Amino acid sequence: MSTHAAIDVIVSDVVEVNSLIKRFHFKRSDGGYLPAFSGGAHIVIEMQDGDHIRRTPYSLMSSPLDTSDYQCSIRRDDEGRGGSLYMHREVKPGMAMKISPPANLFPLDLRARKHLMIAGGIGITPFLAQTSQLERTGGHYELHYGVRSAELGAYLDVLGDRLQHRLHTYFDDQKQSMDFDALLSTQPAGTHLYVCGPTPMIDKVLNTARAAGWPESHIHFEHFSKAAPGEPFTAELSVSGVTVEVGRDQSLLEAIEAAGIDAPYLCRGGACGQCETRVLDYEGELLHEDHWLEDDERASGEKIMPCVSRFCGKRLVLER
């Protein structure tokens, strides 16, 4: 049910990109090619962290035209549940791991006359894959990339070589910022907009685009909410007849999986809708953190997205 079987891989390289970011390379354990993917796709990396398995989605940044390995750049998040910390501290070349096959929730719309890409910080990773793809297949695009400083701006050199004048950089420490109004009011008809980065930046770009009259179908954003840590809670799973304890640094989905139940998922970031689960009964508060459910569905208290959302209260019964 969890879509596809995991792929056995070996960590073939770990490269320190800068003080916050490491790049991980994965090759198939059996030496073959990894599955084909398109720019914008992500994989879910399985981490055996102590006694529980953590599964976290990361964008693929390597070229879709070369599947001899997969590469993900991961920024260390000291406040997160520990997925990135695990990757930074524990994962070494030669280690055997499991990853999911790629899935793409942030694909290029190839009908576009032009692709306008806006990245903030580590949000650059899907665009590394997409620009590799477009370099090969052709296509009109430009990339606007905001970083804290030249030192913390990952892949400025690679992108500079690849994109030349199509790369526009903005350095926070030099007080440079993107003028979204100007950018979004001067694009030729037929442009598709892609944005990935910190949530406030995504929101600002989306609001500006909508206010400027961009139709929804031309607006694309990568909006993984990372499952956040939270207070422990208990969930009863009515179909399986088990009760699971969800730890502070565990997501509800991970706790369900830890009980041996194969629950559906795709993005593990509250964006794709795959993990949607019916709430049969609860006494307390559902803490929704996804970008999937509509407001009325949330208000109904009948659904929850266990990959990112949590619960606070006495009793929670799920149809799982």
Add this chain to the structure above:
Amino acid sequence: MSTIEYADFKSRPFYGVLKPASSVAHLVVAEGEGAQAVLDLVAKAPADFASKATLLYAEGPYVSDNSNREALRALGFARFHTSATAAAAVPRLNGTLERLRMGTQVYLTGNESALSLFVKVCTDAGLDYQGLQTEHRGSLARRMQCVHCKGITEEVTTQPAECAHCGLLLLVRDHYSRRIGAFQGVNINAEDPSDVPAKEEIFR
């Protein structure tokens, strides 16, 4: 005016009613009786709508009076161009789309054949069809593609209908190709070409 009965066929385009959008600029493309939809649109819009808008109007090939054209001219569009037919409006529409900026709302209205053509020209320019506003006015005549020779026949009113290119007698289906902007026509008497079903004028 004919109204469309929407059968339960997924690919069949669905048209709405034009509503003024709050965008910075507007492009309106109308054919024939679509003139009335433009008048209705402007009547609902803020006073400065026409001053921020371009109107391309295809009068239709056989109009004898120019009352529609003059009524539209009186609306005071910033740019107003007319053509004899929908097909004749295409070069100017292409040129206009080339210079258009994202954030301009596009409105299309006219008979079904013209709408098919206008939507296709816009999507070929990279605009997603979901961002276009459309309203059907006038006849239900269809733009049809012969699935055998791929020729396009405009303004098809009968069922079955002859392909204007290869001459096969075609069943005009509700199956619609957005890429081509046409309903699909499939040979109706392939087994026995001497079996010629009577034509009925149903797309009026």
